[in-house]
Amino acid sequence: MAIQIKKILVPLDGSSNSFRGLDIAIHMARESHATITGLYVAGIVKPRTNDPITPLEKILLGNAQKIMKKAKLKAAKQGILFFDRVSYGDEGKRIVEVADKQNFDLIVIGSRGMSATKEIFLGSTSNYVLHKSKKPVLIVK
Numbered sequence: 001m002a003i004q005i006k007k008i009l010v011p012l013d014g015s016s017n018s019f020r021g022l023d024i025a026i027h028m029a030r031e032s033h034a035t036i037t038g039l040y041v042a043g044i045v046k047p048r049t050n051d052p053i054t055p056l057e058k059i060l061l062g063n064a065q066k067i068m069k070k071a072k073l074k075a076a077k078q079g080i081l082f083f084d085r086v087s088y089g090d091e092g093k094r095i096v097e098v099a100d101k102q103n104f105d106l107i108v109i110g111s112r113g114m115s116a117t118k119e120i121f122l123g124s125t126s127n128y129v130l131h132k133s134k135k136p137v138l139i140v141k
Contacts, residue, residue, distance in 0.1 A: 003136065005032040009104040011095050011125070012038045014067045017110030021140040022071055025108040029080045034105070037083040038071045039098055040064040046088035061086065092128030099135045107133060111141045 010025045012018045025036050042060040047053070053061075068084035075082035087094045099107050109126045130137050 003105065005029075005105045006034050007102070007104045007106075008034050008036045009095070009099050009102070009107045009135075010036055010038050010071075011091070011107070011109050011129075012040055012067050012071055013091075013110075014063065015110060015112070017112050017140065019071070019074075019110075021108045021110040021138075022074060024138065024140050026075055026078050026080050028106070028108070029075075030078060035081040035083065036075055037085055037102070037104070038068055039085050039087060039095060040067055041087050041089065041091040041094045043091060044088055091125045092132065095125070095129050096133045099133055104135055106136050106138060108138045108140060111139050 005028060008025045008029055010018075010022050012022065022036070022038070028034065029036050040063075042057070042064065044056065044060065047057060064086045068086075072082045072084060085098070087098060095107065095109070098104075107129060109129055111126050126139050130139060
């Protein structure tokens with residue numbers, strides 16, 4: 001039985017590896033008529049709605065906006081419907097939670113992103129997602 005792919009989650013952090021993941025996801029979406037959701041996870045605690053925006057949050061949200069604009073344009077050039085989403089918290093945990101709660105069919109993630117933490121073969125986030133996700137994961141190097 002083949003897996004039917006209709007919703008692809010692509011975590012994006014602005015790194016070249018995350019955009020390589022997006023390129024693969026775009027190709028797969030064209031083949032299967034799927035949509036893509038780009039997910040940017042700001043590695044901070046979600047602020048309360050009545051709190052003023054901190055300078056760090058402003059920088060992170062501005063960065064997310066630039067990344068998503070670039071990704072949306074890339075997908076649109078290939079005729080792919082692209083949704084963007086920003087979340088807060090631990091990157092790996094949030095990716096797994098969003099994929100599960102929003103019922104994505106596939107996660108396509110770059111092997112190493114912008115994180116300062118380095119592991120031998122995979123980045124810490126992609127390694128976490130690979131081992132903790134109940135959804136299929138494609139890691140792009």
